[in-house]
Amino acid sequence: MATFHVVQEGPVNALALNRDNTQVAIGGRNVFKVYTIEEDKFREVCNLRASKHLNLSFSCNDVSWSWTDDHYLATAATNGHVCVWNLTKMGKAMQEQDYQEHKRTVNKVNFHASEPNRLISGSQDGTMRYFDIRAKNAVAIFYSNTESVRDVQFSPHNPYTFAAVSENGSVQLWDVRRPDRYQQQFAAHSGPIFACDWHPESTWLATASRDKTIKVWDLTSKLTLEYTIHTIASIGHIKWRPQRRYHIASCALVVDCSINIWDVRRPYIPFAAFNEHKDIPSGVAWKEDPHTFLSSGRDCTLYQHSFNFASRPASKANPQGVSLNNKGEVLYAHKVNVNNAIVKAAVGIIRKTSTTQSPDQFHLASSLMHQFTESPRGEQSESEIFLGLANNYVLSGRSLSEMCEHNSAVAKQYGKDQVAVVWKIIKTMYGEEYLQNSTSTNREDVVSHNNLPLNNIMGGIEHTNENDQRSRGGDTPVAQFSDETENEDQVDHIAIYSNGFPTYLNFRTGLPKGDFSFGENEIDMEFDTMITDFQSGYRNYVTPQQDFVLPNEAFHLRHEIRNRTPPPDKFPNSNFPVMNDDSQTIPLEEQPQTLLTVSCLPKMPLYDSSSIVLDALKHHAILGDVQTAACVLIVLGDQRKTLNELDESTQEHWLLGYIELLSRYQLWNIATQIIKLSWIPSVEQLNQQSTRFNTNCSKCSKALQRIGWLCDRCHSSQYALCSVCHQVVKGLYAWCQGCSHGGHLAHMRQWFAINKMCPTGCRHLCEYK
Amino acid sequence: MFEAQEITAEHKDLIHDVAYDFYGQRMATCSSDQYVKVWDQNSDGKWSLTSSWKAHSGSVWKVTWAHPEFGQVLATCSFDRTAAVWEEIVGETPGPGERGTRHWVRRTNLVDSRTSVTDVKFGPRTQGLQLATCSAEGIIRIYEAPDVMNLSQWTLQYEVQCKLPCSCLSWNPSLSKMHPLMLAVGSDDPNPANGVKVFIYVYSESSRRWTKIDAITNITDPVYDISFSPNLGRSFHVLAVATKDVKIVNLTHVYDNPNLQNVITKLDAQTVAQFDDHDSTVWRVCWNVTGTILASSGDDGCVRMFKMNYINSWKPIAVLRGDGSQVPNEGHRSSVSSTLGSSVQTASQTARYIKLGAISQPRDVPWH
Known part of the structure; x- marks a missing residue:
């Protein structure tokens, strides 16, 4: 069995097989032919449109082949004619009858399955006519009382019953002997019904409609809807598959060019589909064999399909x-x-x-x-580790060594030994101790000299450090009382006191290029407040430092704003007097000392660790641990500039990656911290996106133009009061975007814990989320 | 070890796709029964159905979430030749004791395809609201909502012709500005003679065009799913391909002209792993959020998980049996099913906790 086809000169509207499935008749506007079906091709037997004197000014809407006499064909035409053709005759005589009774298009014509010579037609004029082909006129007329009849089919189970479906969505069952009134009528679809088909064995009737459904009705004593198939387009034709109780073939009227075979019990996806037609198919005829059928299409073709070549949409799904x-x-x-x-x-x-x-x-x-779900087995899941690390890492506000030390401990605590090692390495490579050693010894002496008293104070606390063997000198004490890294401390002081020696500075800090970066300092100041609540396990703050923290807090807001101004003038000078108060003489002492170190610098080449560190970070990024990569970059501060080969786009990528992950876990505060700590403009700007709020006066709804809550129209700001306590709101003001009423965040929370309506009594159902 | 919780979806036909949202707290399922369902996880980890609606007039193949910054937005694609964008809206008038009824409205219906739309995916968030669809006729379409506040207006920006029927697509989610917009498309065309079944398309900012890059040349078996790994910090891209086995391909940029670093014309593809553990068709590949673990599912009814170790080689780490409960006591199960008539629909069970069977293959090491 093969799939084969013939091409016609025009679209084919209908096809009909003869009784023994050896021949097929097709009809269309310009086509009316009979083919013999051979093994692998169609052979034209006769062309009823060929004879010239048969000037048929109408087109076939439907073709039917007599079940009892192989010589008779009937056609339904758009101009209302129903014609009967006798294939044994020639020429004009072939047209045995031409019933011109219907006033409008005839949609369907069907021979009776057992009664010879009988056929029925259904028309757009709303009538069905029952013909005896020996008689000149219809023997019975059935008025459907609907606008138009789209399909009419004799029941295979009862010779007197036929079903008619119409465009108003109703199905009628008629007895041919009772033309006065239908036996039964029911509304089957919400749209026009285009086709119906009786099940060959069961008492089922399938109907197909423009509402994109095929419905299967059981017509035994009590009418029930058995199945509904949802299709993607209006259905124009349906035909039950022989010997397969639940299978039905459908052709769409629009959109869908494939012929679908459905299992009515699985009404969502076709059991099989045939996609050979290039335009919508117009009819299906089974060859009394479940594996082959013929179809005609608007694409001017007649196909024989074999089930072997069906596509199975469900198997592709x-x-x-x-x-x-x-x-x-x-x-x-x-x-x-x-x-x-x-x-x-x-x-x-x-x-x-x-x-x-x-x-x-x-x-x-x-x-x-x-x-x-991962069942807890004593170990933490990856996401818990991520959360723990994200929450506990310290990224700013302390000296590099301290942060590394702390973060290393955190990583270890969460079982990330490798990450812990990375932090240790960073500390070793970039910590103050190392830089201290690799640079001038002169300076160290001096510094330690100056800080001896403090060093003594701090000594006992510091000595858990594994780097103790290193010369600690003035290092950590300085870091402590200024809460900054030694290294940066120097940068700052130099920046203040010796702007004339930028090149010296570069040497001193090992930076490749001569720009002062003040980022670290600022960050330290901003996050001092944040960091104070961090409980360090191995480090205590001395009292002078707490004194130092408080003034910073006062400046907190201002610095946030300054952060966005261009770099040169954002140096937080204001901070330094405070520091200097604490550390008294250091800057003055230091300046001349550091100047002296210039001469001996070349002797102390820094070990270039950048490639190793970079490799480590990249390795972690590749392993998906962008957290480590991003955090190390942040903690490195200015030292990251020594990572020459790390281009800014990669840095940005890591930061963005980390921020994305944090936001997945809804760690907004940490994400914001990262953004603020960022040194890349495009990342810094993330906080500034979509930050505009429009506020309206809650009394007159006029947009508030000024800063604050004073309304230009009402000339009062009384409606900016908290709707619960009626006090002016300073600080966080929460308001409903629906009714503009609001107040203190805490008050609103309290109120909406119990109530749903707005506290002002405006009857608005506020939705705070 | 994993604990399995059965979720009774009550879809009337096959479930074709499941998707967690960005935060992993909601999920969406879609099925051949033309319904899409949205579930929310409550505090003790149980899923409750919050919305269910008939989304299409054909099988719904895929469902995907937009980034939450655009709202609660879903896109679906269907056998009915359309893709649709849905938005959840909170009703104005909540019922008594309710926080407002929520329902999903169709914001747009994308009807350009003439055949089944086989996949739909939102583009990277940094690109605004972009949507790519691919269809069985082999056309990739890229839509954009110019105004992210107005989800009902989508313009068809690009139509890219792919010679073979497409089955799946994946955006490269890389956050790096070094990486151009990139799409991978797979074809389930069964004929190996039709050549490569994975196509990589790259968007060029300068020419404003999507161009195909011949990178992957060795995959000629039908491809059922394809997925770029989340790229949070890698310089290269990792692509997982579900075909008759699981393949992991690294794509590295090759810069012809060092001056034009953003104009890439070549990608170097290297298959770094290939797992035939499923020993059958692999239907799905899916990454975890960091791109460290790949999960695949196949006709063997298992989810297999793979992870890259510290020497950059991929290893299987876990096997999850979809019906794991049935393996250890087969006899018992079958007797139950024969008495019930159907082993599948025991509607009374809303959730069961199942201890999964022991891992049988020696190389399947447990996770961690």
Whole structure:
């Protein structure tokens, strides 16, 4: 059995097989032919349109072949004619009857299955006419009382019954002997019904409609809707598949060019589809054999299809779905393998599962969905580790060594030994101790000299450090009382006191280029307040430092604003007098000392660790641990500039990656911290996006123009008061965007914990979320 | 070890896709029964159905979430030749004791395809609201909502012709500005003679065009799913391909002209891993949020998870049996199913906790 086709000169509207399925008649506007169906091709037997004197000014809407006499064909025409053709005759005589009774297009014509010479027609004029081909006129007229009849079909079970469907969505059942009134009528669809088909065995009637459904009705004593098939387009034709109780073929009227075979029990996806037609198919005829059928199409073709070449949409459909979320949960939906379950249950044998189901199990498709959650086994999941690290890392506000030390401990605590080692390495490479050693010893002496008293105070606390063997000198004490790294301390002082020696500075800090970066300092100041609540396990703050913190807090807001101004004038000079108060003589002492170190610098080449560090960071980024890469970059502060080969776009990539992850876990505060600590303009700007708020006066709804809550129209700001306590709101003001009323955040929270309505009594159902 | 929780989806036909949202707190499922369902996770980890609606007039193949900064937005694609964008809106008038009824409205219906739309994915968030669809006729379409506040207006920006029927697509989610917009498309065309089944398209900012880059040349088996790994800091891209096995391909940029670093014309593809553990068709590949773990599912009814270790080689780390409960006591299960008639629909069970069977393969090491 093969698929083959013939091309016609015009669109084909209908086709009809003869009784023994050896010949097919096709009809269309310009086509009316009979073909013999051969093994692998159609052979034209006669062309009823060929004879010139048969000037048929009408087109065939439908063709029907007599079930009892192989010589008779009937056609339904758009001009209302119903013609009967006798294939044994020639020329004009072939047209045996030409009934001109219908006033409008005839949609359907059908021979009676058992009564010879009888046929019925259904027309757009709303009538059905029952003809005896020996008589000149219709023997019975049935008035449907609907606008138009689209299909009319004799029941295969009862010779007197026929079904008619009409454009108003109703189905009528008639008895041919009772033309006065239908036996039964029911509304089947919400749109026009274009076709119906009786089930060859069951008492089912299938109807197809413009509402994109095919419905199967059981017409036994009590009418029931058995199945509904949802299709993607209006259905123009349907035909039950022989010997397959649940299968029905459908052709769409628009959009869909394929012929779909449905299993009515699985009404969502076609059992099989035939996609040969290039335009919409206009009819289907089964060859009394479930594996072959013929179809005609608007694309001027007549096809014979074989089921062997059907496409199976369901087998292409993805039967599984998997999704992972940030908590490490796995969602898995998969097809239940009915095949397996049934076979095993029945026979107890194990059969290999197969994708292609046997047809009788096609309809049993269903899915199971599971969520897999990592069960706690004492160990933490990746996401918990990520959260723990994100929450506990310290990224600013302390000296580099301290931060590295702390972060290393945090990483270790969460079982990330490798990350802990990275932090240690960073500390070793870039910590103050190392830089101290690699630079001037002169300076160290002096500094330690100056700080001896403080060093003594601090000594006992510091000595847990594994780097103790290094010369600590003035290093950590300086860092402590100024809460800054030694290195930066120097930068700052030099920046203040010796602007004339930028090149010296570059040497001193090992930076490749001569720009002062003040970022670290600012950051320190901003985050001093944040950091104070961090409870360090191995470091205590001395009292002078707390004194030092407080003034910073007062400046906090101002510095935030300054942060966005161009760099040169944002140097937080204001801070330094405070520091200098604490550290008294250091700057003055230091300046001359550091100047002296210039001469001996070349002797102390820095070990270039950048490539190793870079490799480590990249390695972690590749492993998906962008957290480490981004955090190390941040902690490195200005030292990151020594990582020559790390271009800014990669840095940006890491920061953005980390921010994205943080926002997935809804760690907004940390994400904001990262953004603020960022040195890359495009990342810094993330905080400034979509920050505009428009406020309206809650009394007159006029947009507030000024800063604050004073309304230009009402000349009062009384409605900016808290709606609960009626006090002026200073600080966080929460308001409903629906009714503009609001007040203190805490008050509003309290209120809406109990109430739903706005506290002002404006009756608005406020939605705070 | 994983604990399995069964979620009774009550879809009337196959579930074709499941998707967690950005925060992993909501999920969406779609099915051949033309319905899309949205679920929310409550505080003790149980999922409750919050919305269910008939989304299409054909099987719904895929469902995908937009980034939450655009609102609660879903896109679906269907056998009915359309893709649709849905937005959840909170009703104005909440019922008593309710926080407002929520329902999903169709914001747009993208009807350009003439065949089944096989995949739909939102573009990277940095690009605003972009949507790519691919269809069985082999056309990739890229839509954009010029105004992110107005989801009902989408313009068809690009139509890229792909010679083979497309089955799946994936945006490269890289956050790096060094990486141009990139799409990978797979084809499930069964004929190996039709050549490569994975196509990489790269958007060129200067020419404003999507151009195909011949990178992957060795995958000629039908491809059922494709997925770029989240790229949070890698300089190269990692692409997972579900075909008859699981393939992991690294794509590295090759710069012809060092002066024009943003104009890439070449990608060097290297298959770094290939797993035939499923020993059957692989339907899905899916990454975790950091791109460290790949999960795949196949006709063997298992989810297999793979992870890259510290020497950059991929290893299987876990196997999750979809019906794991049935393996250890097969006899018991089958007797139950024969009495019930159907082993599948025991509607009374809304959630079961199942201890999964022991891992049978020696190389399947447990996670951690």
